[in-house]
Amino acid sequence: MPPTTLVELAASLREALDSPLVAESKAEQEARLDILDMIPVLNRKLVGEAQTIRDMAWEWLNVLSLKTVIHWDIAKQVPLDGKISYSELSAKCGLEASALRRLLRHAMTNGMFYEPTKDHVAHNSMSQILVEDPKTAAWVDLQTETILLGGANQCEALDRWPGSESKRETGVSIGFHHPGETSLYEEIKKKPEKIQKFGLAMELFSSGEGYEVSSLVEGYDWGKLGGGTVVDVGGANGFASSAISDAYPSLKLVVQDIDVTEDMKTEHKRSNIEFMKYDFFTPQIVKDADVYIYRWIFHNWQDEQSIQILRAAIPALKPGAKILINDGCLPTPGTGYWYEEKASRNVDICMMVAMNAKEREEGDWEALFEKADPRFKYLGAKRPTGSRMMIIEAEWEGAKET
Numbered sequence: 001m002p003p004t005t006l007v008e009l010a011a012s013l014r015e016a017l018d019s020p021l022v023a024e025s026k027a028e029q030e031a032r033l034d035i036l037d038m039i040p041v042l043n044r045k046l047v048g049e050a051q052t053i054r055d056m057a058w059e060w061l062n063v064l065s066l067k068t069v070i071h072w073d074i075a076k077q078v079p080l081d082g083k084i085s086y087s088e089l090s091a092k093c094g095l096e097a098s099a100l101r102r103l104l105r106h107a108m109t110n111g112m113f114y115e116p117t118k119d120h121v122a123h124n125s126m127s128q129i130l131v132e133d134p135k136t137a138a139w140v141d142l143q144t145e146t147i148l149l150g151g152a153n154q155c156e157a158l159d160r161w162p163g164s165e166s167k168r169e170t171g172v173s174i175g176f177h178h179p180g181e182t183s184l185y186e187e188i189k190k191k192p193e194k195i196q197k198f199g200l201a202m203e204l205f206s207s208g209e210g211y212e213v214s215s216l217v218e219g220y221d222w223g224k225l226g227g228g229t230v231v232d233v234g235g236a237n238g239f240a241s242s243a244i245s246d247a248y249p250s251l252k253l254v255v256q257d258i259d260v261t262e263d264m265k266t267e268h269k270r271s272n273i274e275f276m277k278y279d280f281f282t283p284q285i286v287k288d289a290d291v292y293i294y295r296w297i298f299h300n301w302q303d304e305q306s307i308q309i310l311r312a313a314i315p316a317l318k319p320g321a322k323i324l325i326n327d328g329c330l331p332t333p334g335t336g337y338w339y340e341e342k343a344s345r346n347v348d349i350c351m352m353v354a355m356n357a358k359e360r361e362e363g364d365w366e367a368l369f370e371k372a373d374p375r376f377k378y379l380g381a382k383r384p385t386g387s388r389m390m391i392i393e394a395e396w397e398g399a400k401e402t
């Protein structure tokens with residue numbers, strides 16, 4: 001019998017939480033998303049809608065206590081195999097002891113750290129992630145130390161510059177006290193450790209749940225290209241190209257990026273991958289390739305610049321060449337799983353705050369190709385199973401430019 005009273009429901013949930021709840025089969029993965037969808041509904045029913053609104057307005061406090069842990073590098077000062085008193089921890093990290101204790105106790109209400117004995121802190125499995133996984137730590141740093149500055153000033157930015165497509169007219173520029181004069185990348189580039197963390201955070205984001213590069217490898221018929229040439233435009237350190245190359249070693253791949261460092265070249269080195277410095281706003285320099293991939297490029301740019309990027313490819317395109325965009329795609333509101341939609345909308349707003357950029361809906365892609373040049377024939381968009389990214393394809397029907 002399914003539970004019908006709150007007492008029965010509490011007992012069966014408690015029992016369920018004792019098992020690992022691992023989703024392996026497709027049915028289990030769907031059940032997992034189903035349950036995730038129910039959690040906010042359950043919460044609203046249990047606390048009431050008015051209280052839910054009040055709690056939402058307090059969500060910044062969760063970010064504050066998380067930010068504290070990163071700002072004072074607290075996770076690294078707590079021993080992995082023991083405990084530490086608040087006063088010792090305070091001396092090590094530099095945050096005054098009473099504030100430290102209050103903020104960490106708040107973090108504990110979110111499942112991070114615990115107190116094994118009074119006034120002592122120890123790691124649990126969640127806080128340990130911030131020590132053992134530099135990418136997650138870098139992600140928290142980017143969001144809470146940098147982009148959050150933009151979030152706090154976003155309403156002012158929208159009042160000052162309604163409809164702006166400039167990367168400098170953002171909440172971030174106000175947060176950095178140079179309103180309208182600085183962009184997120186320009187601020188990050190001022191500090192080498194922030195550049196490194198930004199790279200790590202992007203790697204985490206680009207390969208996290210729903211964003212796995214495997215969906216690009218498995219979601220397109222690369223085999224039909226035989227020994228053809230694929231250009232990975234804005235391909236960063238080539239991690240997507242190396243995954244494609246591992247599955248289809250006869251392909252020739254070219255990874256292009258505005259910044260190509262020696263480190264980037266070595267991490268995903270393959271004999272069939274060439275790295276090349278190239279600005280995607282200038283005419284494409286690799287001519288007559290079969291496919292030009294743009295993975296996570298266009299969500300960084302508004303339509304005007306996105307059209308410029310597409311047009312810059314044209315001088316290199318042979319008839320039949322394909323443009324393959326692998327990017328996020330916003331669902332119709334309230335259609336798919338809540339957890340999935342929430343993730344996509346979080347990215348969309350984060351892009352607005354960070355650089356006046358945006359996620360797009362399926363129809364937007366076709367319109368973008370049409371505006372860039374009517375000789376692009378839109379072939380369609382598909383979302384590989386389990387992916388939050390779409391593979392969008394267009395074919396060049398124009399003549400080869402000489």
Ligand SMILES: C[S@@+](CC[C@H](N)C(=O)[O-])C[C@H]1O[C@@H](n2cnc3c(N)ncnc32)[C@H](O)[C@@H]1O
Binds near residue numbers: 258281296297
């Ligand atoms: C969001 S990242 C995407 C990286 C990678 N394609 C992926 O799937 O994660 C955007 C990339 O575009 C590069 N980029 C930015 N402006 C560029 C430009 N004008 N020309 C070429 N690459 C550029 C950045 O250096 C960065 O590697």
